Amino acid sequence: MLGSVAALLTMFGFVPQILKIYRTRSVADISIVMLLQFFSGVFLWLLYGLHIQNNIIIAANAISLVTLITAIGLYVKYRNNK
Template sequence: MDWEMVGYAAAALTMFGFLPQLVKMARTRSVDDVSLLMMIQMGIGVALWLAYGLHLNNSPLIVANVVSLWILALGIVVYFRYTTRRYFK
């Protein structure tokens, strides 16, 4: 078995795991059912995995976690965009 391919398959599933939630947040313009704490906690965990991947020089870990952090960062931006908008109407 090619474990590198298993790593890339796991990376693909992980890095795009939050994408459906991000799309739903943008489409509905609602973040009522989204936990900011969860996104921050997940971001810290992903950053630690990225550091570990960099230490090991492991491409699947590095790629997956860079993309995951980027998607989570977009999620946090969208979260604040639709949360603050609610308070200023």
């Protein structure tokens, strides 16, 4: 239960940031290194989950990966906006 709530909060952790970027179309203060580092880390977590066949790790990180791809796509789209 504790673990489930924790997992839900962190796996959707980037959703508020994505909504803010949609609204403001501005990404000047966001670190692309942070996004790429989380992308790499979450991708490796996903591989690790597949390796040890743990469905919770697979699901949580697959969802995070989708939010990170979305955030990185928006960053690229709006990176030249002032």
